[in-house]
Amino acid sequence: MRRGFARVLAVVLVGALAVAAGGPSASAHTQLVATSPSEGAVLTTSPASVSATFNESLLTTGGAMVVLDAERRSVGTGDARVQRATIALDLQPSLPDGTYRAAYRVISADGHPVEGSFTFIVGSPSKPEVQGTAPANAAGEQQSPAWPAIVLLAAALLGAVAVGWWVVRRVRE
Amino acid sequence: MTHTSQAPTSGSPRVSRRGLLAVGGAGILGAAGGFIVGRESAPMTSDQPATAATAAAPQTYDFHGAHQAGISTPAQQHAAYLGINLQERSTNALAAVLRLVSDDAARMMAGKPALADPSGMLAATASGLTITVGLGHRAFELPGMQASRPEAFAALPAFATDAFEPGWGDTDLLVHIGSQDPLVLSHAIRVITVDLSTLARIAWIQQGFRALPDPSGATGRNLMGQVDGTVNPVPGTAEFDETVWMQHPSPAINGGTVLILRRIRMLLDTWDVLDTGAKELVIGRDLSTGAPLGGTSERDPMPLAATNDLGLPVIPTDAHARLAHASTPRTRILRRPYSYDHGMHAGTNDVGLLFVAYTQDPRDSFIPMQRRLAESDALNRWVSTIGSASYFVPPGVREGGFIGEGLLA
Numbered sequence: 001m002r003r004g005f006a007r008v009l010a011v012v013l014v015g016a017l018a019v020a021a022g023g024p025s026a027s028a029h030t031q032l033v034a035t036s037p038s039e040g041a042v043l044t045t046s047p048a049s050v051s052a053t054f055n056e057s058l059l060t061t062g063g064a065m066v067v068l069d070a071e072r073r074s075v076g077t078g079d080a081r082v083q084r085a086t087i088a089l090d091l092q093p094s095l096p097d098g099t100y101r102a103a104y105r106v107i108s109a110d111g112h113p114v115e116g117s118f119t120f121i122v123g124s125p126s127k128p129e130v131q132g133t134a135p136a137n138a139a140g141e142q143q144s145p146a147w148p149a150i151v152l153l154a155a156a157l158l159g160a161v162a163v164g165w166w167v168v169r170r171v172r173e
Numbered sequence: 174m175t176h177t178s179q180a181p182t183s184g185s186p187r188v189s190r191r192g193l194l195a196v197g198g199a200g201i202l203g204a205a206g207g208f209i210v211g212r213e214s215a216p217m218t219s220d221q222p223a224t225a226a227t228a229a230a231p232q233t234y235d236f237h238g239a240h241q242a243g244i245s246t247p248a249q250q251h252a253a254y255l256g257i258n259l260q261e262r263s264t265n266a267l268a269a270v271l272r273l274v275s276d277d278a279a280r281m282m283a284g285k286p287a288l289a290d291p292s293g294m295l296a297a298t299a300s301g302l303t304i305t306v307g308l309g310h311r312a313f314e315l316p317g318m319q320a321s322r323p324e325a326f327a328a329l330p331a332f333a334t335d336a337f338e339p340g341w342g343d344t345d346l347l348v349h350i351g352s353q354d355p356l357v358l359s360h361a362i363r364v365i366t367v368d369l370s371t372l373a374r375i376a377w378i379q380q381g382f383r384a385l386p387d388p389s390g391a392t393g394r395n396l397m398g399q400v401d402g403t404v405n406p407v408p409g410t411a412e413f414d415e416t417v418w419m420q421h422p423s424p425a426i427n428g429g430t431v432l433i434l435r436r437i438r439m440l441l442d443t444w445d446v447l448d449t450g451a452k453e454l455v456i457g458r459d460l461s462t463g464a465p466l467g468g469t470s471e472r473d474p475m476p477l478a479a480t481n482d483l484g485l486p487v488i489p490t491d492a493h494a495r496l497a498h499a500s501t502p503r504t505r506i507l508r509r510p511y512s513y514d515h516g517m518h519a520g521t522n523d524v525g526l527l528f529v530a531y532t533q534d535p536r537d538s539f540i541p542m543q544r545r546l547a548e549s550d551a552l553n554r555w556v557s558t559i560g561s562a563s564y565f566v567p568p569g570v571r572e573g574g575f576i577g578e579g580l581l582a
């Protein structure tokens with residue numbers, strides 16, 4: 001019966017890994033490591049700028065960043081700046097309360113285009129809410145921060161262990 | 174051999190061979206019937222299917238006409254650009270060179286050997302040979318030439334991305350030779366360099382090639398793999414004429430053009446590692462079809478104002494095609510580039526583009542365009558402009574005349 005348990009555990013583990021691999025960022029070399037403001041942040045004051053930072057440096061060419069309010073009006077000023085692993089954009093001063101979405105497109109130093117977005121709220125959210133983060137788009141690789149994938153993977157592993165433990169208990173009884 | 178009648182020393186630019194040419198010129202000519210209108214002879218092979226590629230490639234082009242050949246005529250597979258400097262800097266020497274090259278060109282383009290050609294059999298098949306002559310800034314600095322300089326033949330300013338290496342700069346003259354057959358091309362280079370040997374020195378020769386025409390008529394690719402040549406004025410249209418040919422009261426200038434030759438090295442080692450998606454963002458076009466990003470086929474207009482659902486521009490603001498785009502005929506250029514492969518340089522392949530552009534006035538077109546590119550073109554990271562020269566290409570001549578004759582008043 002030990003064999004049966006091992007097989008069940010293996011199947012569950014493979015399934016969990018497959019779920020994790022299908023996650024938003026597991027296929028990319030270039031990972032978003034942080035944004036400012038952070039995803040979903042609720043700010044009491046209007047930020048002067050937004051930025052996205054990656055795990056490897058970026059090309060200074062091909063970079064773009066835009067911040068839209070709930071009515072899709074652009075609230076950035078000037079051009080996006082790329083420095084090492086960060087792309088940043090200055091914002092108009094004193095943004096009114098509401099939900100904003102910052103989108104970026106960068107090319108990593110090793111030649112991958114990466115595109116994605118994050119939202120933040122100044123004061124209180126807009127009504128109706130802006131669409132969820134990072135809608136699918138064909139132009140580049142879509143990315144949310146890496147942590148949801150990690151959480152997903154951890155949850156799947158925990159689940160697998162729990163199921164395995166339950167199977168073992170059943171077999172022993 | 175008649176070659177012995179050529180000036181024996183380099184001291185005198187008045188070549189005795191002129192006598193021969195004068196006889197030849199007078200002899201050929203009874204037809205003072207004006208300019209030949211249709212300049213392309215019919216294709217010699219009649220059994221070929223009339224695809225765009227074969228119909229557009231006759232065996233011979235007429236040297237004589239309102240404009241010089243080699244500009245509005247279809248670009249051949251092979252080309253060479255010869256930068257030429259006079260030994261004696263005088264208008265006499267300039268005239269001698271212009272006469273000689275014109276005579277050689279008229280004969281060889283017709284599939285006949287130049288005078289005193291020891292290997293005349295190599296000239297029997299012109300294979301679409303064209304020979305085009307331009308005068309450089311240095312030629313207009315010769316005593317007596319300053320007043321003849323077309324105002325539109327403006328010197329190019331320095332650009333931020335210039336990375337010139339010695340040896341590819343401005344010269345007194347340019348001879349551009351094109352042919353479908355590299356053997357014919359090489360022979361024509363040989364004839365001209367030998368004929369000019371007592372009068373001039375060849376400063377550089379830049380040779381290039383093009384991909385064989387696609388049977389479907391698709392635009393060819395350059396050595397970066399991009400479809401190159403999509404947006405370009407089409408010969409025979411009013412737009413082309415307005416983009417390329419100068420309009421001027423002086424017949425020595427009217428129907429001429431400015432040729433700009435930039436030698437641009439491609440930095441393929443770093444280009445090759447880019448993802449396809451990154452390469453497409455750099456140009457603003459799809460790599461496999463050549464369609465603009467946001468479009469579906471090669472000829473679609475660029476959706477310059479379009480943004481995707483995240484609000485990002487579909488064609489990046491620093492994309493090459495966006496920045497190079499010009500919206501009126503006089504601000505556009507005709508691009509007629511060739512790829513080059515010059516062996517190795519600094520441990521890697523020395524390859525790139527002989528970027529050849531034609532414009533009625535570079536101050537309207539090339540200069541502002543190159544400024545925009547130098548300032549922010551995403552492509553700059555993967556190319557390096559290592560040479561630059563520009564020339565006034567005079568209008569064509571009637572039989573018996575020589576290129577640039579009217580400038581030497």
Ligand code: HEM
Nearest residue numbers: 399400401402403404437456494497498499526542543556
């Ligand atoms: C090695 C250097 C270069 C490469 C590889 C290159 C490549 C390309 C490619 C792939 C396109 C898009 C397809 C097409 O319309 O042909 C293009 C368009 C164009 N390029 Fe370049 N190019 C180079 C240099 C230049 C330079 C130096 C200029 C002018 C200063 C220039 C002017 C243009 C123009 C006018 C267009 C058409 C833009 C439009 O859509 O209206 N290019 N080039």
Ligand SMILES: [Cu+2]
Nearest residue numbers: 029030110112
């Ligand atoms: Cu990578």
